[in-house]
Amino acid sequence: MIRIYHARILTMEEDQDIFDGEIWISGTKIQYAGPEKKEEAAKITWDREINAKGNLIMPGFKNAHTHSAMTFLRSHADDMPLLSWLNDQVFPYEAKLTPEDIYHLSKLAIMEYLTSGITANADMYLTPDTMIEASRDCGYRTTVIGAVNNFTQSVELLDEWYKKYHKKENLINFELGFHAEYTTKKEILEGIADLAEKYKAPVYTHNSESESEVAQCIERTKVTPTVYMDRLGIFNYGGGFYHCVHMTQNDLDIVKEHNISVITNPASNLKLASGIAPIDHMLKEGINLAIGTDGPASNNCLDMFREMFLVTALAKYRENDASAVDALEVLKMATIGGAKAMNLTDCDVLAEGKEADIIMIDLNQPNMQPIHNIQKNLVYSGSKQNVKLTMVAGKILYENGEFFIGTDAYKIYEKANDIAERIVK
Amino acid sequence: MIRIYHARILTMEEDQDIFDGEIWISGTKIQYAGPEKKEEAAKITWDREINAKGNLIMPGFKNAHTHSAMTFLRSHADDMPLLSWLNDQVFPYEAKLTPEDIYHLSKLAIMEYLTSGITANADMYLTPDTMIEASRDCGYRTTVIGAVNNFTQSVELLDEWYKKYHKKENLINFELGFHAEYTTKKEILEGIADLAEKYKAPVYTHNSESESEVAQCIERTKVTPTVYMDRLGIFNYGGGFYHCVHMTQNDLDIVKEHNISVITNPASNLKLASGIAPIDHMLKEGINLAIGTDGPASNNCLDMFREMFLVTALAKYRENDASAVDALEVLKMATIGGAKAMNLTDCDVLAEGKEADIIMIDLNQPNMQPIHNIQKNLVYSGSKQNVKLTMVAGKILYENGEFFIGTDAYKIYEKANDIAERIVK
Incomplete structure (x- = not known):
C-alpha cells in the first residue's frame, strides 16, 4: 500500500474544489482520498509513504x-x-x-x-x-x-x-x-x-x-x-x-x-x-x-x-x-x-474504489507561481517539467525523471533509432 | 574557465550544421567552439569540466x-x-x-x-x-x-x-x-x-x-x-x-x-x-x-x-x-x-569572442527521439523539460532543475505570493 500525504488534491469530481489531504492506494485502486488521516495512517504498514510537500495530486x-x-x-x-x-x-x-x-x-x-x-x-x-x-x-x-x-x-x-x-x-x-x-x-x-x-x-x-x-x-x-x-x-x-x-x-x-x-x-x-x-x-x-x-x-x-x-x-x-x-x-x-x-x-476521478491512475504536479516551479488558481495554471502555464510522478493502476511508472517500465530508457531509444535508420534511411 | 565536452554543437551560424565537439568558456565569453581538442584541453586547469554526454549545446x-x-x-x-x-x-x-x-x-x-x-x-x-x-x-x-x-x-x-x-x-x-x-x-x-x-x-x-x-x-x-x-x-x-x-x-x-x-x-x-x-x-x-x-x-x-x-x-x-x-x-x-x-x-551565435549565453538540451528524453533532425525536434517537440543547463555570460544560472541566482527559489515564490495576496485579494 502507498500513501501520499501533505498534498493538495484535485479529485475532478463535480463541484469539488482543491483541498489539502492525502490519498491511499491499495493494489490498483484508490482506497481513500480526503482530508489528512494521520492517526489512522500511523496504524498501517505502508510499502511507501510519499510526502507531496504541498504539491498537487490529480487524475492522470x-x-x-x-x-x-x-x-x-x-x-x-x-x-x-x-x-x-x-x-x-x-x-x-x-x-x-x-x-x-x-x-x-x-x-x-x-x-x-x-x-x-x-x-x-x-x-x-x-x-x-x-x-x-x-x-x-x-x-x-x-x-x-x-x-x-x-x-x-x-x-x-x-x-x-x-x-x-x-x-x-x-x-x-x-x-x-x-x-x-x-x-x-x-x-x-x-x-x-x-x-x-x-x-x-x-x-x-x-x-x-x-x-x-x-x-x-x-x-x-x-x-x-x-x-x-x-x-x-x-x-x-x-x-x-x-x-x-x-x-x-x-x-x-x-x-x-x-x-x-x-x-x-x-x-x-x-x-x-x-x-x-x-x-x-x-x-x-x-x-x-x-x-x-x-x-x-x-x-x-x-x-x-x-x-x-x-x-x-x-x-x-x-x-x-x-x-x-x-x-x-x-x-x-x-x-x-x-x-x-x-x-x-473507473479511471476518471480520485475517489474510493476508482483505479489509481494518478499524477503529482510540481507547484514549486516558477511557471506555477504565484498560486492564484491552480487549475488555470495547469492549462495556461503547465508543462511536462511539472510532472513529478505518474502512477498507472497503483504502480509508479515515472518519478523525478526516471522511468520504471521494466526496460532501460536508453535501450528503448537505441531500438527506436535502429528502426528509424533501417526504415527511413 | 569552463569546458563542456562530448557535445553536439549547434552554433546557429549560417550554413553550419550540427557537429560533435566541445566549447570553452573564459570569463563571460566563448573562447573556443569546435571539434574535440582533447590534448590541448588536458594542459589547461579548468574550474569545471562538464561531460555533455552527447547532448546539444546551442545559443540561448x-x-x-x-x-x-x-x-x-x-x-x-x-x-x-x-x-x-x-x-x-x-x-x-x-x-x-x-x-x-x-x-x-x-x-x-x-x-x-x-x-x-x-x-x-x-x-x-x-x-x-x-x-x-x-x-x-x-x-x-x-x-x-x-x-x-x-x-x-x-x-x-x-x-x-x-x-x-x-x-x-x-x-x-x-x-x-x-x-x-x-x-x-x-x-x-x-x-x-x-x-x-x-x-x-x-x-x-x-x-x-x-x-x-x-x-x-x-x-x-x-x-x-x-x-x-x-x-x-x-x-x-x-x-x-x-x-x-x-x-x-x-x-x-x-x-x-x-x-x-x-x-x-x-x-x-x-x-x-x-x-x-x-x-x-x-x-x-x-x-x-x-x-x-x-x-x-x-x-x-x-x-x-x-x-x-x-x-x-x-x-x-x-x-x-x-x-x-x-x-x-x-x-x-x-x-x-x-x-x-x-x-x-554579441550574443547571437556560438563562436570565439561571443558572449557565453549558452544552453544544454537533453536529447536523452523520449520527446527528442529518434534523432532524425534535432532542429525540427526542438521546434516541434521540444519542451522545458529538455533544458538541462542555462548559462548567461559564462555563469551557470540553472542546471538540472536547480537555480543559481543568489536567492533561494522558495523565498522568491513566497515573496511573489505575498505581493499577489496584498494586491489582488
Whole structure:
C-alpha cells in the first residue's frame, strides 16, 4: 500500500474544489482520498509513504486519440504539403514496419506519455497484438482501437481482436474502429455496423478532419461523412469521432443523438493546416469532449499540456472572444471527458474504489507561481517539467525523471533509432 | 574557465550544421567552439569540466518582448473579455505595485526564463531601476525598454534612463520605447522622435496588435498606426514592433525601409483573441523576425518552446499550407533574430569572442527521439523539460532543475505570493 500525504488534491469530481489531504492506494485502486488521516495512517504498514510537500495530486490525463508507434517518423518529414507527406513519407515507410518494430516504437511513446502525466491512451495503429504487448510490459493502460480500411486489417480481424481483448484484463482494452470514411469502402463499413450491432459496441473513427475530405464525400454520396456513416447504422451504440474540424449543425445533432464523443487534436490540425475545430460550439451543445495528441508524425510531441493550452487559446481566437472555453472545461476534457470517451469510467476521478491512475504536479516551479488558481495554471502555464510522478493502476511508472517500465530508457531509444535508420534511411 | 565536452554543437551560424565537439568558456565569453581538442584541453586547469554526454549545446533563446513583473497576475484574470481584463483587473492592480514588488516579481520571471533556456529578455515595464536591479542580482541579461504613455513614465525619464543604462554594463541595457500609439499622445511621440534623433537610437513599441486598435487609429488620423508613427520620424534609426498582427503591405514597406524588427507573440495573440500575425509573408519580405512571450498575465507562461511551435503551426494554419515557415526559420527567430532585434549581436551565435549565453538540451528524453533532425525536434517537440543547463555570460544560472541566482527559489515564490495576496485579494 502507498500513501501520499501533505498534498493538495484535485479529485475532478463535480463541484469539488482543491483541498489539502492525502490519498491511499491499495493494489490498483484508490482506497481513500480526503482530508489528512494521520492517526489512522500511523496504524498501517505502508510499502511507501510519499510526502507531496504541498504539491498537487490529480487524475492522470487521458490521451483519447493517438498513433503511438509513429514515433519512428518524428521530425523526419515535416514542413511538407499534406499529400507529399502522406504519399511519399508516411505510407511507404509504414509498409516496412514489422509488428516487433511497433512494439518498441509504442514503448517510446508510452515513455513520453508518462513525462506528460498521461496515464492512458486510445491507440489506433496497425498491429494490436504487439501494441498491447508493449503496454502490458510497461504496465501502461491502453485501449487499442481498430484501424480497418481498404488496405489493412479486416472486419474478421476486428471481431477476433474484440473477442480476445475487449475488457479481458484491467490495463488493456480493445474497441471497434476504422480509419475513416474516405479510406474504407461501403462493404467494410457495413461489416463494422454488423459488429457494432452484434456486440452493442461503440465505434471510433477519424471524421471531418479536412475540408477536402468532407467535400469529396459530399460529391460521392451527396451527404457529409457523418450523415453517410450514420445511415449505415455504425454508431447506434455511440463511440468517438477524431478531429471534427468541419462539421455542420446536422452532423452535430447526429453526434448528440448517439452520444458520440468528439476527440479534438488541435496541434495536429494546425500543423497539417486542417483548421480549428468549433470547440466552443460543441461544448455549448453538451457534447462530450476529449483531447488527443494524434500521432507523433503529425504533432510531433505527445504532450497534454500543449494540447490543453491550444484547445482554449484556439477557441478564443476562433470565436474572437477572450472568454471562450474556460480553462476548467479544458481540464475536464483532458481527464473525465477523455475517460468517458475511452470507456474508462473507473479511471476518471480520485475517489474510493476508482483505479489509481494518478499524477503529482510540481507547484514549486516558477511557471506555477504565484498560486492564484491552480487549475488555470495547469492549462495556461503547465508543462511536462511539472510532472513529478505518474502512477498507472497503483504502480509508479515515472518519478523525478526516471522511468520504471521494466526496460532501460536508453535501450528503448537505441531500438527506436535502429528502426528509424533501417526504415527511413 | 569552463569546458563542456562530448557535445553536439549547434552554433546557429549560417550554413553550419550540427557537429560533435566541445566549447570553452573564459570569463563571460566563448573562447573556443569546435571539434574535440582533447590534448590541448588536458594542459589547461579548468574550474569545471562538464561531460555533455552527447547532448546539444546551442545559443540561448532571446525573449524579445515581455512584461516580466506581470507574474503577479498569472492565472488571476483569464477567460475574460479583453476590456474587462484590462480595465477591471490589470490597470487597477498595476497601480498598487511598488518598485520593490517589481524587483521580486521580475526575479520570478527570470527563473522561468532560465527553465526555458531563455538567456536574455527585452522587458517593457514600469520601473527600470528595480527591473535592472533584479537582473543584475540574478546575473541575468536584460534590455529594459521604455514604456512611456499618457499615464506613466515621461520623455524626460526616458532620456535619464538612456544616459544611465544604455550599454554601460555587460548584462544590462536600456533602449527607447513607448507603450503604443493608442495610449500615447502626439506631444510625447514627438519628444520620443527627438530623443531617437539625439541618440541616433532605435525605438520599440506595441503596434497593430488588435483590429480595433488599427481601425480607431485610421478613424482618428486617416492612416494606420505604422504610417502615423513613421510620419513623426520615430523610427529613423530602426527599432522593433511588437505583435504586428494587422499590417498592410504599405506598413510592411515602412518596416523594411527602416530595418525595423517584428517581434511576434503568438500565444498572447491567440489567448486575447487578437489574431494570427502574417509570419510567412513577413519572412518572405525579408523582415527580421523575433519571438516574445509577452507578459505572464496574457500568455500565461514564459516558454520559448511553446512559442516556437505556435509560430510555425499557426503559419501553416493561416496559409493553409503544411509547408509554410520551416522549423529552422523559427529556430533562427528565437535565437539570432531575437539577438538582432534586441541589439545583442554579441550574443547571437556560438563562436570565439561571443558572449557565453549558452544552453544544454537533453536529447536523452523520449520527446527528442529518434534523432532524425534535432532542429525540427526542438521546434516541434521540444519542451522545458529538455533544458538541462542555462548559462548567461559564462555563469551557470540553472542546471538540472536547480537555480543559481543568489536567492533561494522558495523565498522568491513566497515573496511573489505575498505581493499577489496584498494586491489582488
